[in-house]
Amino acid sequence: MINLWTSVGIWLGALSTLAIWSFLYKDNPFYKIAEQIFVGVSAAYWLVYTIYNILIPNLFSKLIADPKGNWVYYIPGVLGLMMVLRVIPKFEKASFYPLSLLIGTTAGISLLRFLKSDVLAQTTATMLNPFANANIAVMIGQIIIIIGTITGLIYFYFSKKHQGFVGVNARIGIIFLMISFGASFGYTVMARISLLIGRLQFLFGDWLHLIK
Amino acid sequence: MKFTFIDRRWIFLLILLGVGLPLIIPLGFKLEVSPDAQMVYDVIQSTNENRLVIVSFDYDPASKPELHPMGYAIIKHAIEKKHKVVCTALWPMGSQMADEIFHNLQKEMPELIYGENFINLGYKVGGMVTIQAMGKDMRNVYPKDASGKSIDDYPMLNNMKTIKDFAYVVSLSAGTPGLKDWIMVAKDKYGVSVLGGATAVSTPAFKPYVNDQKQLNGLLGGLKNAAEYEYLVGRKGTATAGMDAQSVAHLLIIAFIVLGNIAFFLNYKKVKE
Amino acid sequence: MNYVLPLIITFLAGLLMLVSEFIPHKPFESLVSELEIWFMIISGFAIVLGQISLLKMNIFKIKYKSEGWKYCIVTLSAFFIMLLVGILWGTESQAGLLGGGERIIQSIGEKPFDYIFKYIYQHLMASMFSLLAFFIASAAYRAFIARTLESALLLVSAIIVMLGNTSVGTSMTSFLPQSLNFLHLPNISKFIMDYPNTAGQRAIIIGAGLGIIGSSLRVILGIERSWIGGKK
Numbered sequence: 254m255i256n257l258w259t260s261v262g263i264w265l266g267a268l269s270t271l272a273i274w275s276f277l278y279k280d281n282p283f284y285k286i287a288e289q290i291f292v293g294v295s296a297a298y299w300l301v302y303t304i305y306n307i308l309i310p311n312l313f314s315k316l317i318a319d320p321k322g323n324w325v326y327y328i329p330g331v332l333g334l335m336m337v338l339r340v341i342p343k344f345e346k347a348s349f350y351p352l353s354l355l356i357g358t359t360a361g362i363s364l365l366r367f368l369k370s371d372v373l374a375q376t377t378a379t380m381l382n383p384f385a386n387a388n389i390a391v392m393i394g395q396i397i398i399i400i401g402t403i404t405g406l407i408y409f410y411f412s413k414k415h416q417g418f419v420g421v422n423a424r425i426g427i428i429f430l431m432i433s434f435g436a437s438f439g440y441t442v443m444a445r446i447s448l449l450i451g452r453l454q455f456l457f458g459d460w461l462h463l464i465k
Numbered sequence: 466m467k468f469t470f471i472d473r474r475w476i477f478l479l480i481l482l483g484v485g486l487p488l489i490i491p492l493g494f495k496l497e498v499s500p501d502a503q504m505v506y507d508v509i510q511s512t513n514e515n516r517l518v519i520v521s522f523d524y525d526p527a528s529k530p531e532l533h534p535m536g537y538a539i540i541k542h543a544i545e546k547k548h549k550v551v552c553t554a555l556w557p558m559g560s561q562m563a564d565e566i567f568h569n570l571q572k573e574m575p576e577l578i579y580g581e582n583f584i585n586l587g588y589k590v591g592g593m594v595t596i597q598a599m600g601k602d603m604r605n606v607y608p609k610d611a612s613g614k615s616i617d618d619y620p621m622l623n624n625m626k627t628i629k630d631f632a633y634v635v636s637l638s639a640g641t642p643g644l645k646d647w648i649m650v651a652k653d654k655y656g657v658s659v660l661g662g663a664t665a666v667s668t669p670a671f672k673p674y675v676n677d678q679k680q681l682n683g684l685l686g687g688l689k690n691a692a693e694y695e696y697l698v699g700r701k702g703t704a705t706a707g708m709d710a711q712s713v714a715h716l717l718i719i720a721f722i723v724l725g726n727i728a729f730f731l732n733y734k735k736v737k738e
Numbered sequence: 739m740n741y742v743l744p745l746i747i748t749f750l751a752g753l754l755m756l757v758s759e760f761i762p763h764k765p766f767e768s769l770v771s772e773l774e775i776w777f778m779i780i781s782g783f784a785i786v787l788g789q790i791s792l793l794k795m796n797i798f799k800i801k802y803k804s805e806g807w808k809y810c811i812v813t814l815s816a817f818f819i820m821l822l823v824g825i826l827w828g829t830e831s832q833a834g835l836l837g838g839g840e841r842i843i844q845s846i847g848e849k850p851f852d853y854i855f856k857y858i859y860q861h862l863m864a865s866m867f868s869l870l871a872f873f874i875a876s877a878a879y880r881a882f883i884a885r886t887l888e889s890a891l892l893l894v895s896a897i898i899v900m901l902g903n904t905s906v907g908t909s910m911t912s913f914l915p916q917s918l919n920f921l922h923l924p925n926i927s928k929f930i931m932d933y934p935n936t937a938g939q940r941a942i943i944i945g946a947g948l949g950i951i952g953s954s955l956r957v958i959l960g961i962e963r964s965w966i967g968g969k970k
Contacts, residue, residue: 289809442715598777725881
């Protein structure tokens with residue numbers, strides 16, 4: 254019985270794949286139906302997982318187990334309900350209060366974390382002494398990092414017109430950015446092809462048994 | 466000039482054949498282990514026995530072909546080194562990814578036992594803020610594991626108080642929230658070593674974090690690094706099997722770029738004339 | 739007046755986060771710990787809100803027979819089936835209202851929620867994203883043209899990285915002697931990734947980081963208030 258259901262499942266998976274891929278020929282109802290099933294199932298999945306993994310263990314269980322001791326959890330509970338009230342236009346403004354808490358917290362944390370990790374640590378990591386290296390490739394590489402980072406930043410500085418000294422440096426910055434975008438494109442190709450490989454491994458392996 | 470406007474469906478067909486055929490008839494190209502994969506391997510290899518480690522599943526089935534093989538290889542390696550693997554997920558579907566790896570790996574490794582050297586704490590929303598909360602009281606963030614059982618019932622977690630009790634964090638990351646949040650909080654705030662397994666799309670953006678500040682202690686990027694890690698831990702999986710197809714597809718795409726440029730410049734010359 | 743209290747809450751929450759970083763002691767430390775857990779719970783409700791909005795939008799489309807309304811019936815059916823099986827039998831590791839679902843597992847091998855996830859949802863999602871492989875191939879042919887020096891650099895860098903990240907790239911230059919090892923394709927690719935790419939990406943990271951710091955400050959100080967429908 255289980256084997257039958259597994260086979261049915263594999264066929265469902267294969268048909269789902271083919272329905273989505275039918276879009277490559279042209280837009281059609283099979284694709285649209287598959288797309289809408291994807292949206293519906295996805296939304297329900299998020300909802301179920303949020304209830305089982307967050308709302309029950311972090312809120313409801315605590316309130317049920319010890320309502321007096323954990324009274325403080327009524328506050329996020331009420332704020333959460335106020336957030337949900339946003340679906341009713343009349344009570345939309347109630348959601349501003351929980352939203353303000355989320356936005357304030359995120360802004361505070363982001364400010365600190367981005368300052369430390371993306372500005373200070375990255376700047377420190379650029380403060381290199383290339384001439385301390387015996388390896389010539391590393392030395393050249395580190396010089397590239399220093400020049401590339403500084404000129405790249407100059408390119409992003411739009412408060413001054415890109416002319417003269419700033420213009421020359423911004424132009425050098427573009428060169429580094431382009432090499433970087435090229436590398437990103439190469440890696441993007443790799444990623445997308447990997448996804449296709451995954452699909453074909455399923456179709457040729459689990460479904461058609463062409464791969465051992 | 467019709468050459469320029471070839472119906473794109475021919476290109477689709479070529480790419481399908483280019484990826485599909487090498488999967489059925491492998492070509493057997495050689496694989497070299499890169500320093501990137503070796504870096505991650507060395508960190509896990511040099512971590513002491515019985516240390517708690519986090520593997521965070523920050524992806525969903527869309528990125529499974531790239532990140533799932535990394536998950537298998539890394540957990541296998543950690544269990545072989547007798548680390549205690551604690552799985553978490555910043556993406557809702559990540560929890561199911563962790564379960565799938567556990568069930569399949571258990572068939573190969575009888576020593577992998579739930580609650581003894583492996584546990585899945587499930588999904589938590591909030592990204593960076595949640596990781597910051599783990600730095601203060603991990604047990605408050607995860608009062609229960611993914612199955613709803615209290616974490617107090619698992620002796621392997623007795624020493625777990627905050628994120629600082631972990632030897633390293635591996636984030637298998639397909640986007641936000643993910644590896645960047647772990648670097649910013651787990652490493653840069655709490656000083657825990659962070660290793661990354663990223664999709665190839667996001668790998669170039671994570672490269673600057675592999676620096677002398679050790680914001681990232683190692684980074685696996687995409688299918689190639691996944692295949693290399695499979696080689697290092699001696700478990701040939703889907704990443705290794707896909708490398709021939711990846712090679713042929715890359716060659717095809719390079720051929721498309723060259724042909725597209727030839728067509729463009731032929732056209733350009735004619736217009737100029 | 740409607741906006742004043744939310745702006746004060748935003749300011750206090752942001753300020754608390756900043757202060758606790760520099761004074762990691764009571765009462766700031768414990769207040770922040772509590773706030774972080776609240777954040778997680780409220781975010782959970784925000785997800786619930788998202789799903790309710792999706793339902794509402796689909797129901798309206800059906801009610802007013804907007805374009806493609808018939809497909810909304812498919813969306814809603816898929817949503818309710820998945821939700822129902824999730825609530826009744828639970829997920830792989832969680833029991834539902836009908837218990838652990840041992841009987842149904844004996845018949846179909848797993849719980850219905852996991853069955854749909856494993857055999858339908860997972861494949862739909864993976865197939866949807868795999869479409870990008872076809873489109874990127876088409877884009878490579880049509881749009882990736884070396885018209886200028888900048889685009890030529892982008893193109894050369896992309897080709898080297900693509901070759902360097904495959905087994906075929908490794909094989910192509912494996913005949914080179916040790917003295918010319920730096921010309922080995924994976925090594926050139928690694929050099930591009932480790933240096934020029936790192937430089938370019940780092941400039942983006944620092945630039946974006948400064949931008950985020952600026953916008954966070956604007957939010958905390960109440961200058962940026964578009965999230966509550968304000969003008970700025």
